[in-house]
Amino acid sequence: MRAPVYALVGNPNCGKSTLFNALTGLKQxxxxxxxxxVEKHEGIAYSQHGQAMKVIDLPGAYSLASRSPDEAVMRDxxxxxxxxxPQPDRIVCIVDASNLERHLYQVLQILxxxxxxxxxxxxxxxxxxxxxxxxxxxxxxxxxIPVIPCEANKGRGIxxxxxxxxxxxxxxxxxxxxxxxxxxxxxxxxxxxxxxNDSKAPLIARAEALLLLTDNDxxxxxxxxxxxxxxxxxxxxxxxxxxxxxMDWSALLVKARFAEVQRLCAEVLERRxxxxxxxxxxxxxxxxxxxxxxxxxxxxxxxxxxLFFSIFTLAEYPMNWIDxxxxxxxxxxxxAMPAGELRDLITDGALSGMRGxxxxxxQILxLFFSIxxxxxxxxxxxxxVMMDRIMGKVGLSGKxxxxxxxxxxxxIPGILATRTIEDRKDRITTILVAPLxxxxxxxxxxxxxxxxxxxxxxxxxxxxxxxxxxMYSLGTFGALGYAWLFRRTLLKGTPSMMMMEMPxxxxxxxxxxxxxxxxxxxxxxxxxxxxxxxxxILLWALxxxxxxxxxxxxxxxxxxxxxxxxxxxxxxxxxxxxxxxQIGVGLVSSFAAREVFVSTMSVIFNVEGNAKTNMIPLxxxxxxxxxxxxxxxxxxxxxxxLMLFYVFAMQCLSTVAVVYRETKxxxxxxxxxxxxxxxxxxxxxxxxxxxxxxxx
Amino acid sequence: MSSESQxxxxxxxxxxxxxxxxGRVYDLKGESTVCARLREMxxxxxxxxxxxxxxYTVLCQxxxxxxxxxxxxxxxxLVEKIEG
Numbered sequence: 001m002r003a004p005v006y007a008l009v010g011n012p013n014c015g016k017s018t019l020f021n022a023l024t025g026l027k028q029x030x031x032x033x034x035x036x037x038v039e040k041h042e043g044i045a046y047s048q049h050g051q052a053m054k055v056i057d058l059p060g061a062y063s064l065a066s067r068s069p070d071e072a073v074m075r076d077x078x079x080x081x082x083x084x085x086p087q088p089d090r091i092v093c094i095v096d097a098s099n100l101e102r103h104l105y106q107v108l109q110i111l112x113x114x115x116x117x118x119x120x121x122x123x124x125x126x127x128x129x130x131x132x133x134x135x136x137x138x139x140x141x142x143x144x145i146p147v148i149p150c151e152a153n154k155g156r157g158i159x160x161x162x163x164x165x166x167x168x169x170x171x172x173x174x175x176x177x178x179x180x181x182x183x184x185x186x187x188x189x190x191x192x193x194x195x196x197n198d199s200k201a202p203l204i205a206r207a208e209a210l211l212l213l214t215d216n217d218x219x220x221x222x223x224x225x226x227x228x229x230x231x232x233x234x235x236x237x238x239x240x241x242x243x244x245x246x247m248d249w250s251a252l253l254v255k256a257r258f259a260e261v262q263r264l265c266a267e268v269l270e271r272r273x274x275x276x277x278x279x280x281x282x283x284x285x286x287x288x289x290x291x292x293x294x295x296x297x298x299x300x301x302x303x304x305x306x307l308f309f310s311i312f313t314l315a316e317y318p319m320n321w322i323d324x325x326x327x328x329x330x331x332x333x334x335x336a337m338p339a340g341e342l343r344d345l346i347t348d349g350a351l352s353g354m355r356g357x358x359x360x361x362x363q364i365l366x367l368f369f370s371i372x373x374x375x376x377x378x379x380x381x382x383x384x385v386m387m388d389r390i391m392g393k394v395g396l397s398g399k400x401x402x403x404x405x406x407x408x409x410x411x412i413p414g415i416l417a418t419r420t421i422e423d424r425k426d427r428i429t430t431i432l433v434a435p436l437x438x439x440x441x442x443x444x445x446x447x448x449x450x451x452x453x454x455x456x457x458x459x460x461x462x463x464x465x466x467x468x469x470x471m472y473s474l475g476t477f478g479a480l481g482y483a484w485l486f487r488r489t490l491l492k493g494t495p496s497m498m499m500m501e502m503p504x505x506x507x508x509x510x511x512x513x514x515x516x517x518x519x520x521x522x523x524x525x526x527x528x529x530x531x532x533x534x535x536x537i538l539l540w541a542l543x544x545x546x547x548x549x550x551x552x553x554x555x556x557x558x559x560x561x562x563x564x565x566x567x568x569x570x571x572x573x574x575x576x577x578x579x580x581x582q583i584g585v586g587l588v589s590s591f592a593a594r595e596v597f598v599s600t601m602s603v604i605f606n607v608e609g610n611a612k613t614n615m616i617p618l619x620x621x622x623x624x625x626x627x628x629x630x631x632x633x634x635x636x637x638x639x640x641x642l643m644l645f646y647v648f649a650m651q652c653l654s655t656v657a658v659v660y661r662e663t664k665x666x667x668x669x670x671x672x673x674x675x676x677x678x679x680x681x682x683x684x685x686x687x688x689x690x691x692x693x694x695x696x
Numbered sequence: 697m698s699s700e701s702q703x704x705x706x707x708x709x710x711x712x713x714x715x716x717x718x719g720r721v722y723d724l725k726g727e728s729t730v731c732a733r734l735r736e737m738x739x740x741x742x743x744x745x746x747x748x749x750x751x752y753t754v755l756c757q758x759x760x761x762x763x764x765x766x767x768x769x770x771x772x773x774l775v776e777k778i779e780g
Contacts, residue, residue: 062733062736062737063736065732065736067729067733098760099759099760099761100760101738101759101760102737102738102758102759102760102761105736130760132760214732215729215732248728250728250732251724251728251731251732251735254732254735254736254740255735255740255741258735258740258741258743262742283762284748284749287748287749287755287762288715288748288749288755291749291750291753291755293751381764384764385750385753385755385764388752388753388764388766389752389753392752392766397766398753398764398766422733495768497730497765497766497768497769498753498764498765498766498769499733499734499737499763499764499765499769500763500764500765501737501761501762501763501764502755502761502762502763502764
């Protein structure tokens with residue numbers, strides 16, 4: 001017998017992923033804002049008796065009538081339409097106990113599917129704090145299904161849930177609600193036709209019939225398999241009749257469901273007096289300050305300022321440790337191995353490339369820690385409210401803020417997070433501009449260039465922070481500017497609406513924040529250990545072969561090599577920006593990942609394998625780099641210009657692939673590469689030429 | 697008759713409630729898909745909404761949840777002011 005398949009469903013931000021992790025022991029990303037999970041995830045849970053149960057975590061949705069791609073995932077899996085996922089045998093429906101009234105709407109929709117359902121009342125502690133008491137037994141009796149109170153984040157109620165899940169027989173709900181009399185005949189007629197003509201199972205057919213009447217876009221409801229002509233005809237004629245009568249059938253259905261929810265709530269909710277709601281005034285105050293036109297912005301800007309400042313000040317010591325550690329390791333290898341090609345490959349190729357990258361680990365840890373911290377407190381959603389006005393001005397909804405903010409870490413999770421955006425044009429615009437937000441892969445490039453700006457001496461942390469904030473704001477304003485442009489030209493449409501649930505304020509869970517930070521850090525290290533390591537070795541080989549005549553200087557060797565050839569090929573295109581062919585090699589290699597630029601520079605400027613040169617940190621090596629006519633290569637203007645290039649240029653193959661997958665078209669990713677890299681070139685050209693005229 | 701007109705005067709779009717005021721939803725008007733989504737989020741007829749604050753983007757409390765709506769969305773919701 002195959003393991004039973006369970007689907008976890010519920011409204012956004014009710015704790016599905018936390019429960020999923022508690023059941024399966026997996027580490028799915030959880031967060032305190034709606035829409036963290038945008039794809040389904042599968043895992044195995046074991047009952048108390050070791051029986052395996054397959055569990056599918058689905059993205060949250062307010063209703064089965066889905067409007068955004070992440071919600072469609074839930075509907076399609078529940079209706080058995082996803083080929084890659086078995087139709088769930090049983091459904092675990094999770095609701096936020098402190099919000100029963102709103103969440104029960106979806107529970108009723110799920111019960112209509114006619115599958116065994118277990119109802120989990122999550123966040124019982126929050127409900128109790130809010131002065132809400134739920135008569136669990138009563139609810140269980142009224143719905144006729146197991147109802148399990150639980151606090152998934154503290155692991156309470158998990159055993160009871162597993163016991164219920166491993167029961168051989170689960171009762172089907174006997175709960176029925178009254179479909180409005182005017183609509184009931186249409187539902188049965190549609191249901192019959194769906195069974196006869198579209199060969200659906202009777203209970204699924206009823207749920208689908210109700211969905212067809214709730215959502216006006218029946219193509220969207222039907223999914224990839226279009227409705228049978230007869231079913232479509234029935235639907236059309238009923239809608240025609242109702243329209244003629246001036247009846248809003250979908251509103252009627254939703255209202256009837258809500259009336260039923262209110263009836264249930266009146267029975268099972270026992271509200272203590274309002275004084276128990278003592279947290280409300282505090283939350284109200286906090287909300288009004290955090291979203292205040294002046295205070296809100298001051299707080300927002302200070303939070304971001306502190307975040308970046310701490311990236312530079314706190315990370316300094318661990319960075320020095322890593323640097324000297326890697327230096328010792330290189331020296332040790334150099335001493336322990338006989339001189340030769342292999343030793344050069346390890347020290348000048350692998351180790352020097354790794355050293356350039358691993359050194360940024362502390363800063364990336366701090367960045368992810370801070371973002372995780374802000375997410376889990378509930379501040380992020382308030383920041384989205386603050387940003388909604390600006391977003392609205394450029395034609396995006398406030399919901400685009402979270403994808404854009406995630407893009408500061410990496411554009412890929414950012415682009416995945418756009419699935420919560422209902423409007424397609426809105427979503428594509430967000431995808432197009434998301435990579436303009438400076439991601440953490442650019443951080444190493446910025447840091448190297450800032451260090452190279454003032455060679456030899458130490459750059460004050462305040463100056464570093466200032467330049468960094470400038471780069472981040474250039475990317476941000478660039479993104480907003482292009483969004484504005486796209487929404488007026490390429491992706492014209494009605495301005496979008498923002499409807500977003502505000503998560504409760506919480507003390508951040510250090511455990512979750514740290515775990516997420518470590519996950520990201522290990523992903524970074526894996527990337528450094530695989531892609532970047534192999535590219536470093538490849539680059540070393542490209543720079544070391546073919547061999548120049550013996551006795552040539554490093555400079556001549558590099559010019560003679562394959563890498564030199566590639567660099568020289570693109571040099572005419574980048575010379576007007578102040579970049580030479582060596583930088584060109586770095587730009588090309590950045591397509592694998594932007595941070596590769598740093599390791600490329602380490603490899604390229606250390607190629608001569610001279611022990612003395614290797615001891616000098618990379619920034620001093622850059623300082624010594626010269627054009628063939630003896631001019632300094634990395635002047636402050638060029639360093640600045642390189643940062644600008646990285647702000648705007650699209651240089652990430654993984655992002656291109658993800659954009660293709662999300663938009664299902666090659667047009668958008670190619671357009672994105674073209675417009676971003678074009679912008680980078682034009683901006684750098686103007687800045688360099690003007691700077692040159694000004695004598696910089 | 698006078699109480700009738702009194703009632704009418706109390707019927708306003710959600711955007712026109714002042715911070716701290718409460719209203720009962722009596723109708724949703726405008727684009728039907730937006731209305732359906734608002735209903736699903738809890739702004740169903742007879743639901744009680746309290747406006748917490750906000751200008752361009754309204755923060756309000758409905759069905760025990762805090763929800764942010766921008767004014768374009770909030771304009772779909774018509775409420776009757778209630779006391780207390």
